[in-house]
Amino acid sequence: MPKILLLGAPGVGKGTHSAKITKDFGIPAIATGDILRDNLKRETELGKKAKAFMESGGLVPDDLIIALIKERLSEDDAKNGYLFDGFPRTIAQAEELDTLLAEQNDGLDYVIYLNAPKEVLVKRIAGRRVCPSCKATYRESEVADGKCVACGDEVITRKDDEAATVEKRIEVYNEQTAPLVDYYKKKGLLVEIDADGDIAAVQAKVDAALGVG
């Protein structure tokens, strides 16, 4: 099973496409943002350390993220492929990941880079709703009754999706995460996909890149 990395700015659609890809391949999504939000909710030590960074729109320090990833990758369901969503976010994290995988004579199979203009990202984030129970992500128009289509729970706006934080997150992405595009291009792993279209059109391009029929 493949080891896939989804790269792209906040709001570009990583969560949406991750859901389909992980289902197609039967692999788990490893979304560091979801894992951190879960820790925040449960008020774990990691959650307490990460809270202020997350709520300000900044990045959680690399050492905390690497520890979290090491633990997650040691779980049984991560032995046969997985999809990273929202990790790595810095060159240091990418280098650590390379080292970790090289220790197991392993490496990533695909880096899918979803790209869209900033105006599109800002608009999508403003209309994004998430289900706190099953983590499904929707556009505002898809959940007019305010209920999760999958499980019926009430959908919410993520705290860090509020307008004041969004600009900062995009700025942080441009400064700290965008350099990963070149990093993976140099390794010959990057597939760039124009994500400024409707979901089905982007999905078709992602499927083609991954050889999904």
Ligand code: AMP
């Ligand atoms: P996301 O759901 O991926 O947008 O992540 C939400 C927030 O969690 C980010 O704005 C960061 O504060 C934090 N976060 C998630 N993943 C990482 C990561 N790999 N490195 C540092 N911070 C992260």
